[in-house]
Amino acid sequence: MRLPNRIGSSGPRRLVVAVATWAVGLAFAAPLLWILINSLRRNDQIFTSTYPLSWRSFLPQPATWANYELVLTGQFGRSVLNSLLVTVIAIVVGLFISALAAYALAVLRFRGASFVFSVVVLGFLIPFDAVAVPLSNLFRSWGLANTYSGLILPGLASGFAIFILRQFFAAIPYELTEAARLDGLGWWGVFWRIHLPLSRPALIGAGFTIFLFEWDSYLWPLLIATDPSMVLGPIALTAFNGQYKVEFGAIFAGSVLLTAVPMVLLLFFQRYFTASLTTTGSKG
Amino acid sequence: MTAGPTRSGGVPAPERPRTGSFSRLRRNLRRSPAPQALAFLAPALLLMVVLRLAPMAGAVGDSLFHYSLSTQSRRWEGLGNYIYLLSSPEFRQVLAVTALFLVIIVPVQVGLALLVATLLAERTPGIGAVRTMVFLPVAAPAAVAALTWGVAYQPKGVINAVLGWLGLPDQPFLSSSDQALLAIIVIMSWTGIGYWTMFLVAGLQDIPLELYEAAAIDGAGWWACFRRITLPNLRKTLAFVVVADTVSSVLSFVPVQALTQGGPSGSTRLIMYDLYNRSFALGDTSLGQAEVVLLLICLIGVVAVQFRLLSRGEA
Known part of the structure; x- marks a missing residue:
């Protein structure tokens, strides 16, 4: 028996729920990922690489361990x-x-x-x-x-x-x-x-x-x-x-x-x- | 002897022949003299006196005097510090800011935690991964959340970069008296929502499925089920989360201390920061302690509610 305690009861509804759920998960995790990426960035690149936003914003280039040292x-x-x-x-x-x-x-x-x-x-x-x-x-x-x-x-x-x-x-x-x-x-x-x-x-x-x-x-x-x-x-x-x-x-x-x-x-x-x-x- | 002793609320023990001496031995073994119990309790009780009663008494005592730094002397003040505090516009602003903060942060966090917990109960592909992603920020210490978001809020920071990409104008965030408090609420919610979601997910799992089965037979849809079954059965968990979130939000301190120092123009001067700042930066210990006492009076009321909610859980 399908129970009515789930929103995703039909195909389209299930898709909407899945998209919303993953969006929420990514929203919570994104700042952590951003912290990790920035920890591998050179000090002078932390702002220049993300403002304005470009593909470069998502990768530390070049990556450095200097911050950890x-x-x-x-x-x-x-x-x-x-x-x-x-x-x-x-x-x-x-x-x-x-x-x-x-x-x-x-x-x-x-x-x-x-x-x-x-x-x-x-x-x-x-x-x-x-x-x-x-x-x-x-x-x-x-x-x-x-x-x-x-x-x-x-x-x-x-x-x-x-x-x-x-x-x-x-x-x-x-x-x-x-x-x-x-x-x-x-x-x-x-x-x-x-x-x-x-x-x-x-x-x-x-x-x-x-x-x-x-x-x-x-x-x-x-x-x-x-x-x-x-x-x-x-x-x-x-x-x-x-x-x-x-x-x-x-x-x-x-x-x-x-x-x-x-x-x-x-x-x-x-x-x-x-x-x-x-x-x-x-x-x- | 006909029947065995019944333990409180239990079923009578099966009848069994028993000699008087055996039953006396049994009673002796069961009974534990209070001194034994006291020995087990002593460390916790001692800590309770040192870590809670002593500082509370100290705060009450100090708040009744005026302490002068210049002459190193104490003068009896009675309730003077309290009267001064409650009539000062600065402290009234602190109370207003703290109240505004609570009125926004508690409904936002509990509401979103309920929404997230509901989504996490769905059968979505990869739900385990999403659950982990939501809970992970809980691991970030308050200082980490405050400092990293502080960088993100900078004028040329990543949030303005995203806004620019969306075609929206740059925002001042922490440097605007209209936005700073909301910016701090966002920081605390990033870690807070996941934490309260944990409680609500556990609460949702405790609702018996039979209730939904019965509703399915009646042909009820999701919304009717949510209103008639989920919410009423989640009431105790929600009450606990609201109270516990209120307590922890009243004590918010780290983002204010690390990012705004109460500014701009007092818009983020929450009570914990104010009493810390008054006691140490301004060196006015007596007023600081009076503030601690006022805070404690409010908290003890809330904590008593929390205690009732906790103990209602046991039979």
Whole structure:
């Protein structure tokens, strides 16, 4: 039976839908392609090759790696490494802390669990950026400015991660926990040997949200890490857009590098991420 | 003992002979003392105090004083900072610009995300590739989106080149107070629409096909199905997306900081940029903190709605 939930029900309609769909896809992808092409262009050609538009606008001619060399050998390379380090630590430690909390809330049935759950999730739903300015004052007075700890700490607890993991833990049959307890496993053992290994999809989904938070963060590193050795990737990128000199080629090469990392992860893990989305707001 | 204990909402456990001591053991194993739970929760609760409560309390405290940079002294101000802010024309313009921004960006992003999600649900050749193309910009960090579009918006940039090819006149974009805010909305929508589409695609997949089968028997067309079945069943997802998009849009900061610094003539001075600029560039921390508190009051309301939408998902 043909269902009426599709617009493309007849030949001509299907053609219109196909053209519209591909046009939308190309519109989203075109800027990325343009960024990639410009990253391979000589600085002086970035504007002359596209204005006015000609066939030359679509190919870097001659192609050059100079922008990537400039970007990787300078301060920017160091900043990308800083970003990677901060992000990886935040994901590992953040997942651990979130999973501990989610486990306590989903499996350990103590009095007031649902109240604590509300407080924790509600608290972390308050977006971090809204408290970033007052928090940066506190962090400076605690001596955490320009330290890796200062950069990492805000990413360690995510309400979204706790929420996803708690949903997943709660769906694990309680009989499994009981059986393990009868066999003499402690609460820690149940967490470490049963709930964590069974929750890979949820951990990937939650890890992805922590990743995006850390990798994208801009306001916080701008506030707390101003020392050149501690600057993170996105801030270093804006430095190419200087007040007196703009390094156009470097902006594009740096953009490619900063986008490539999440893009690869997105392509690999999109399935898990979308799956974790269904367990949150969307399902009812 | 006749029947096994029933777990809340569950089916009664099958009757099974059981000695008293076994059932006590079972109860003991099941019960977890609160101290255990507290130990598991401690790191998250500690972070909650440090990363949310402490800065919120700090902002409220600082906003009640006047801090003088020249004399390094604090003077009790009460609600003076708030009164000053709310009566100053500059701050009123910030609120007006932020409201205008929200009123445009949220419907545009959610509407287009719904359109894109609907198209992605069609059986079009190569739909997997299109789906990837729509989602890929989500990977671009905000700084990347802002800076690259900033180059595209230049007077001799690629967008004016395309307009020229179409026979249209050059546009000023970021340097015009009429266009700058819209230009920023376009930048944020390039990455934002794909992100919200992900939620809506997931929501569409959750609608039971049986509903459409029933509609097919009744002879309903696509539009009737979309209005009577798709939209009502997508209501919760849409509500969540609208609220979450509102929260993230209120916090828009990167394109303003990187491209326009609030200009031209205050037309892009969104609240996050204003409170950042007031606190650091202008060094007026007390007013900046009062602004943080006002922002938090608005956000907590929105977040409470978001929380209700989230928890409605669980049984």
